[in-house]
Amino acid sequence: MKYVKPESLHAASVLLSEEPGTTRILAGGTDVLVQLRSEVVEPDLIVDLKHLEGFGDITSEDGGFRIGAGVPSAEMYEHKALHAAWPGVIEGAELIGSTQIQGRCTMVGNLCNGSPAGDSVPGMVAAGAVVRVHGPDGERDVPVEEIPTGPGKTSLAKGEFITSIFLPARPERSGDAYLRFIPRTEMDIAVSSAAANLELDTDGTVTSARVAVGAVAPTVRLVEEAGTALVGSKLDDTAIANMMAAVEAACSPIDDKRGTVEFRTKTAGVLAKRAAHIAYERAGGSK
């Protein structure tokens, strides 16, 4: 195994493209080191990118935030303006592992690990986050929901990697929230999860809504029909019922000892409902 800290983005993508064997990108290492240790993967090349410019930074951009691929959850949690603008995104990121894991784990790592149950992913998808991908052909911006393609799989080509995540500016009267179901109180993997992100007009009517669910399909899913069901409403019972039906229709979960298909499907709908109500309240809608 080789461990390399390339001097530039370009050098990193050349290294990754030219390596014939298995490669891994090291950010927080909280998944990669576990894979190494359990011999699930024996990488030939590990590329550490954390030292590169911008990887460790949270910066304001166009009224929103650009978060470097190496920023650990703990740092996002402590960033007051980011926390205030996107509480639901932070809520997901701070559910990844323990305090110790929080000190290292990153949202980009959580995304690229490709777990359908990744806690930070539904919040980012609901937020309409966009990742910046660097690769042999230069840079491109990609909506976050297009990155995972299946358990442990991403749409990134050989030599490509994510350098940052962009969270857009927040209009007034907007709010987001993330919830998951676990059988314990801490330190567990989501059995099902949901995030909601709403924008309201002055009288509290929803003008835009995005709902995403986790752990109920091969990837985290954006459920467009669920968002549509809420638009034009003040989260009345009919709108919520339609939204929950759309969420349930989008679920195709696995059946295992942690949760049956029925249980995961039902709880995803309930979590989406609760997340929507929290997001509504955070957006300043009175209920």
Next chain:
Amino acid sequence: MKNFHINTTVNGDEAEFICEPDETLLDVLRNRLGMTGSKEGCGTGDCGACSVILNDRLVCSCLVLAAEAEGGKVDTIEGMADGDKLHPLQKVFIEKAALQCGVCTPGILVAAKALLEKNPDPSETEIRYWLAGNLCRCTGYDKIIKAVQDAAAEMRSA
């Protein structure tokens, strides 16, 4: 495998070591630097026995490659006491018998110290959540939580 020559600071002192690319920071602390206070309970980030402070953040040293510590700053349990003078947390853990076998203790002390530096007066719930990644198979946790509260009170009045 190509070895690395790493320069870092451990408990305020310069430290250099040679390591292989797949060695963890925990491996190096224990096997190359002779600091066996940090324990390996699981090696996969689940138990917290290997907790150290890396560049001012509480982390699991079993999930850090030793080569990543280049130019960085590591604080371990070995740096917690001031010579023979125990840190209040260490003192209270002994007085209140907040340990049995002691395997989890160094990690819990390092993690608890990090908590009290951020929050000198944490509630019981805050302590329990903060230490959720530190597993103890002996004590049942209550004495640990109580000891952290007592040490916090002592440190606040000092």
